[in-house]
Structure formats: structure tokens, C-alpha cells
Amino acid sequence: MNKVLLNYLLYGYLKTILKVVLIIYTFGIILNLFEEIEFFKNINSSLLTPLSLTAMYVPNIIIKLLPFIIFISSMWFLLNLRNSKDLLTMKVFGFSNFKIFFILAAISFILGWVILFAINPLTSTMVKYYEQTKSKYSRDIDHLITINKNGLWIKENINNGYRVIAADGTRDNTIKNISIFNLNDKDELVNIIRSKKADISENEWKLDEVTINTFDKGIGKINFFDSYTIVSKYDYSKITSLFRNFDTMSFLELILNYEELQKKGYNKTYIDKNLNSMLAMPFFLFIMTSLASILSMNTLKKSNNFAFIIAGLITCAGVYYFKDLSLALGQANRISLSLAVWIPVIAIGLFSSIGVLQINEK
Numbered sequence: 001m002n003k004v005l006l007n008y009l010l011y012g013y014l015k016t017i018l019k020v021v022l023i024i025y026t027f028g029i030i031l032n033l034f035e036e037i038e039f040f041k042n043i044n045s046s047l048l049t050p051l052s053l054t055a056m057y058v059p060n061i062i063i064k065l066l067p068f069i070i071f072i073s074s075m076w077f078l079l080n081l082r083n084s085k086d087l088l089t090m091k092v093f094g095f096s097n098f099k100i101f102f103i104l105a106a107i108s109f110i111l112g113w114v115i116l117f118a119i120n121p122l123t124s125t126m127v128k129y130y131e132q133t134k135s136k137y138s139r140d141i142d143h144l145i146t147i148n149k150n151g152l153w154i155k156e157n158i159n160n161g162y163r164v165i166a167a168d169g170t171r172d173n174t175i176k177n178i179s180i181f182n183l184n185d186k187d188e189l190v191n192i193i194r195s196k197k198a199d200i201s202e203n204e205w206k207l208d209e210v211t212i213n214t215f216d217k218g219i220g221k222i223n224f225f226d227s228y229t230i231v232s233k234y235d236y237s238k239i240t241s242l243f244r245n246f247d248t249m250s251f252l253e254l255i256l257n258y259e260e261l262q263k264k265g266y267n268k269t270y271i272d273k274n275l276n277s278m279l280a281m282p283f284f285l286f287i288m289t290s291l292a293s294i295l296s297m298n299t300l301k302k303s304n305n306f307a308f309i310i311a312g313l314i315t316c317a318g319v320y321y322f323k324d325l326s327l328a329l330g331q332a333n334r335i336s337l338s339l340a341v342w343i344p345v346i347a348i349g350l351f352s353s354i355g356v357l358q359i360n361e362k
Contacts, residue, residue: 005090009103016077017111020069021062028058039134053133056126060247063115063123068316070108070285074292075312077104082296097359101293108289112282120278121250128248156233161185165232173201173236180230189215195228200236204229251278273330273337280345287349291315294355319348 036050062069081087081100090100152175154165161184167175180193191214195207210228214221254261254275262268295311323344330340 002093005093005095006103008086009100010107012081013073013077013104013107016080017069017073020073020076024062024065024069025058028061029054032058032061049133053130056130059119059123060127063120066112066115066281067284067288067319070111071288071292071316071319072312074104074108074289075296075308078292078296079308087297097293097297098356101290101297101356101359104293105286105289108285109282112285116251116278116281121252124248124250124253131248152239154232154234154239158182161190167198174199178207191215193228193230200232200234200239203233203235204231249274251275254278269337273341276338276341280341283345283349287345287352288319290352290356291319291348294352294359297359319344322348 032054033050036054037047040050078087078100081090087100091097152165152167154163156163156165161182163183164181165178166181167178174197176197178193178195178198180195182190182193184190191212193207194211194213196209198208199206207228207230208226210225212223212225212228214223249261254271258271258275261271292312295308295315326335326340326343327337329335330337335343
């Protein structure tokens with residue numbers, strides 16, 4: 001009988017999670033589709049393009065909302081369990097409140113790790129495709145900047161043309177092995193500036209050991225300088241700030257390429273913050289299940305679900321703002337960003353542990 005009840009909890013809970021995910025995915029498709037249609041309205045493309053991009057982007061949003069999805073799913077499943085008297089039946093067969101909570105929380109915890117190792121690589125690839133596709137249609141070419149396996153790449157508008165900058169990456173206010181291609185508004189190459197190293201701490205870049213190849217009517221000319229200065233819209237802080245979004249990188253990529261990402265110019269603080277956010281997710285799912293259990297299993301009486309919906313919304317809002325406050329303290333350098341990620345998990349975990357002990361007595 002215990003095996004039958006365990007399977008009932010397992011499949012019933014996973015089925016409820018799937019229902020909530022599908023509901024949120026549907027709403028996400030509808031809401032994001034309007035934004036994509038607005039983006040593509042003046043671009044010659046079919047409706048399939050914004051629809052496919054929306055389908056690629058929404059799974060990443062679902063993973064970000066996963067703690068709240070687990071909370072809603074846990075409350076939904078436990079309330080149905082209680083109102084249908086199945087909870088009472090399980091107690092008769094030896095399933096205490098704590099045992100039921102622990103089974104559901106363990107499922108949430110394991111699900112978190114499965115998502116990190118199996119689902120997250122897929123969603124990060126989808127986001128990467130989404131961003132690459134939209135960049136092809138974007139007319140805001142003042143902000144074309146990326147760091148890839150070849151290093152730093154910038155496309156920047158200048159007077160009567162634009163420049164393309166390629167370098168090994170950013171580190172300690174400097175970039176190395178720089179190549180700057182200056183082109184006019186007719187896409188004709190004007191000159192190529194090469195440098196061993198540049199200080200980009202300010203918008204006025206200071207280049208060392210510079211070679212300039214100038215082209216005029218098919219005639220090339222080479223000049224050498226010990227130092228040279230160019231003015232750019234970007235400095236070190238602005239470039240690194242553009243790479244705080246790690247949605248295109250999976251959990252496995254961050255672990256396997258941790259040192260390499262720093263060499264390419266990604267900020268170590270934000271790498272650590274994102275890595276810790278992913279590591280904290282299974283634990284966060286565990287404690288969100290515990291919060292739902294505390295709210296739903298405090299009595300065996302059948303009750304109006306409206307009060308629990310209000311309580312659930314208030315709880316979700318409280319957890320969200322607590323996380324936001326903790327991250328704000330981290331970004332303000334009051335505490336480290338890595339610690340800011342774990343503070344909500346630890347604090348809510350301690351609070352929920354007391355509540356779980358209380359519901360076990362009922």
C-alpha cells in the first residue's frame with residue numbers, strides 16, 4: 001500500500017507541476033508574442049519569425065519563475081489532496097504530514113538538479129538563438145557588442161562611417177591584440193589600426209605599439225606609433241556591464257569554462273553570482289515546497305481555497321521582494337553578490353523548518 005501511495009504522490013505532484021508550467025507557458029507565449037510582433041512590425045518577415053522566437057524565449061522565463069511555479073503547484077496539489085479527503089486516508093495508512101512534505105520537497109529538489117543538468121543547456125541554447133536572430137534584424141547598430149570564443153567584438157558608429165573592433169577580451173581595464181577596422185558610409189575600408197595593448201578605463205582609449213594601415217584610392221600606407229589615442233562610446237565599466245546577463249550560458253558551461261570566461265573578459269563577480277544562483281535553485285525549490293506545505297497542511301478541514309490563493313500571492317510577493325532586496329544589497333557592495341544569492345535561501349529555510357515541525361504535530 002505504501003508503494004501505491006508513494007506513486008500516487010509522485011505522479012500526482014509531477015502532473016500538477018506540468019499543468020502549472022503549461023498554463024504559464026501559454027500566458028508567456030501570448031504576452032511575449034505582442035512584444036515580438038511590435039519589434040517586427042516594420043520588418044519584412046513572416047508571422048512565423050516572432051512566433052518561433054517567442055517559443056524559444058519563454059522556456060528561459062519559466063526556469064526563472066520555477067521557485068514560484070513549484071510553490072503554486074505544491075499548494076494546488078496539497079489543497080486538492082486535503083479537500084478530497086485523500087490526506088486523511090494517507091494518515092490512516094501511516095503517512096504523516098512531515099512524510100508527505102518530505103516526499104514532495106525531495107521531488108522538487110531532484111527536479112531542480114535535473115533541470116540544471118538536462119533542461120538548462122537546452123534553454124540557454126534557445127536564448128542564444130533568440131538573441132542572434134534578433135540581432136540580425138536589429139537596426140540599433142550602435143549597440144552591437146559581444147564576447148565570444150574569439151574574444152571581444154564591437155561594431156560602433158563614428159562620423160561618416162563605423163568601426164569594427166576585435167580584441168582578445170577585457171581584463172583589468174585593458175584589452176590586448178586589438179584590430180580596429182574603420183570604414184566609411186559606403187562600407188569602404190579606410191584604415192586598419194593594430195595594437196598590442198590598450199587602456200580602456202576611460203572613453204579615451206590609449207593604445208600602445210600601434211601600426212596603422214591607411215588605404216587611399218587603392219594605395220596602402222603604413223605608419224608606426226609608440227602610442228595612439230581613439231575616442232569610443234565604450235569604456236571598461238560599460239563593456240563589462242553589458243555581460244551581466246548569463247542566460248545564454250548553461251550551468252555546465254559556467255562550471256567547465258569558469259577560468260576561460262574570466263580570461264575573455266567576463267566579470268568574475270557576476271560569474272560567481274550566476275553560478276551560485278543556479279546552485280541555489282534546487283534548495284530554493286525545496287523550501288518553496290515547505291512554505292506551501294505549511295500553508296496547506298495546517299488542518300484537515302475542507303475550506304475555501306480563495307483564502308489560500310490570497311495567502312499564496314502574498315507569500316510569493318514577499319519572497320520575491322526579499323530576494324530582490326538581498327540582490328540589491330549585493331549590487332551596492334554591502335555584501336558579496338554570492339552571499340546575497342544564498343541569504344534568502346538560508347533565511348526562508350530556517351523559517352520554514354519551524355513551520356514544518358509545527359504541521360507535523362497536527
